[in-house]
Amino acid sequence: MFASEARNDAHPFMSKDTGLVHVAELATPRIRAVQTPDREGKQVHLPPIEGPQPGETERKKLASQGQISMLQPEIAATAEGLPIRFAPPAPKFRKTPLKVIASSIRKGNVIEQDGKLYVVLSAENIHPGKGTPVSQIEMRRIGDGVKVSERYKTTDQVEKATVEDHNFNYLYEDGDGFHFMNAENYDQVQVSKEIVGSGAPYLQENMTVKLSLHDGNPVAIQLPQRVTLEVVETEPVTKGQTASSSYKPAMLSNGVRTGVPPHVSTGTRIVVMTEDGSYVERAKD
Secondary structure (H helix, E strand, O other), X not given: OOXXXXXXXXXXXXXXXXXXXXXXXXXXXXXXXXXEEOOOOOEEEOOOEEEOOOOHHHHHHHHHOOOOEOOOOOOEEOOOOOOOOOOOOOOOOOOOOEEEEHHHOOOOOEEEEOOEEEXXXXXXXXXXXXXXXXXXXXXXXXXXXXXXXXXXXXXOEEEEOOOEEEEEEEEEEEOOEEEEEEOOOOOEEEEOHHHHHHHHHHOOOOOEEEEEEEOOEEEEEEOOOEXXXXXXEEOOOOOOOOOOOOOEEEEEOOOOEEEEOOXXXXXXXXXXXOXXXXXXXXXXX
């Protein structure tokens, strides 16, 4: 029985679907002569191949030499005078940047400009009393960390790169950068210090962050908006001071200096914003 029962009347062993001649699965040696076109389209006669049916490794070797086709699961060769038919190459898809108006850009977005990627550090829409509203965008070039500042009309089209956001847990820091793990598939990624930036002091073990990946490479990070830290140094509480008084300087357990209300003392746990370290409230835990 032949590997394919679909036959062509023009050739008893030719598949109607592919035009390829299917070689019988015989245990005894046989001779196969095939003909294939060269680069100029001329038919070149290949020498016969003797011996038993080739295995998977041999089939791949013969296919690379143009002597058989690997398009079918069974072994196939061309009939005399018929060229081997190869499938067209699979199309390559490239993630196309999404065009959005400049006023919609936010911190953490990734912009593609002149073929290079930039992560947005800050974005502000300015509406002057007179004149055209503009968007002031501060960015960092992902390739080399260079910071740039661009000003667009709020209605200008900007290319927003396609990124995938995933949750990762923070593991540790070493000389190469910061290491995170995807809790779903346990994949680990390394993020450079330039990408983490000023958020580094607020990273805590097992903290869940959102990483933006472009072609599998981390390009931006988003920390939780708030974290809880301990005040390790501040001025003592003075009797008579109230919460409405001006803030006093304080050192937090992550080494960041901030301002706290006068009633906050050393050892107090407080909630701060990761964006700028500003005081929010006394921790409830």
